[in-house]
Amino acid sequence: MTSAPPTFDTRGLADILDASSQEQLDTLDFGVIGFDADARVQRYNAFESQAAGLSPQRVIGEPLFTNVAPCLNNFMVAQRFEDAAFDAAELDDTIDYVLTLRMRPIKVKLRLLASAASGTRYVLVQRR
Template sequence: MNQSIPAFSDPLLLDWLDQQTPNQLNEAPFGIVRMSREGVVLAYCKSESHLTGIDTDYAIGKYYFTEIAPCANNRMVAAKYALPDLDEELDYILTYVCEPTKVRLRLLKASHSPYQYFLVDRKSYS
C-alpha cells in the first residue's frame, strides 16, 4: 500500500513516483502518465483517464505526444523532455479528445530515473 502521497508540487514527488507500481499510481488525486525515456506510455492512471476520456488500456504502449496527447506535442511541453533533467510547472489547456480543460501541468524527468512523467492537476490552475 502507498505511504502518504506527496503533493503535486512536492520536490520529492519524482522519487515517490518511481517507487510506485502502476496500480499504486491510481491512488494519486492528480493525473499521472509514466513514460519510458522515449515517450511510450507505461502507466496511465485512473485520474488521467477520467479527465481525458482515454482508456488506460488503450494508452499503454502508445507514444504519448503523437498518439495520446498531440495537443501537448509542441515546444511548450513535449520538446522540454529532450532535457536530461526537467521539473517544470505550467498552466495549460488540454484540448485533445476531451473538452478544453484548464489544468496545471508538471513535467518531470531526472537523469537518474528510468521514467519521465506528465502530471495533470485540474485544481491548481491559476
C-alpha cells in the same frame, strides 16, 4: 511511498512515482502519465484515465505525443523533455496549460518531471 499520498507539488516526486506501485498511483488525486525515452506511455493512473476518458489498455505502449496526447506535442511540453534529455539535465517545471484534444478546452497545471537517473519521465496533470 510514505503513508500519506504525495501531492502534485511534493518535492522529489519523480523518485516517489518511480517507487510507487500501480495501486499507489491510482490513489492520487491528479493525473500521472509516465513514459520512456521513446515517449511511449508506461504508467497511467486511474485519475487520468477517468478524466481523459482513455483506458490504460488504449494508452499503455502508445506514443504519448502523437497517439495519446498530440496537444502536448509542442515547445511548451514535448520540447522541454527533448531538451532535458539532450542536455542530460533534470526537469521539474510546472506550467499553466489548456488541454484541447477530445474535449472542450480545460485549464490545467502540468508538472513536467525528468531525471537523468530514471528512465521514466512524467507529465502530471492537475485539473482545477
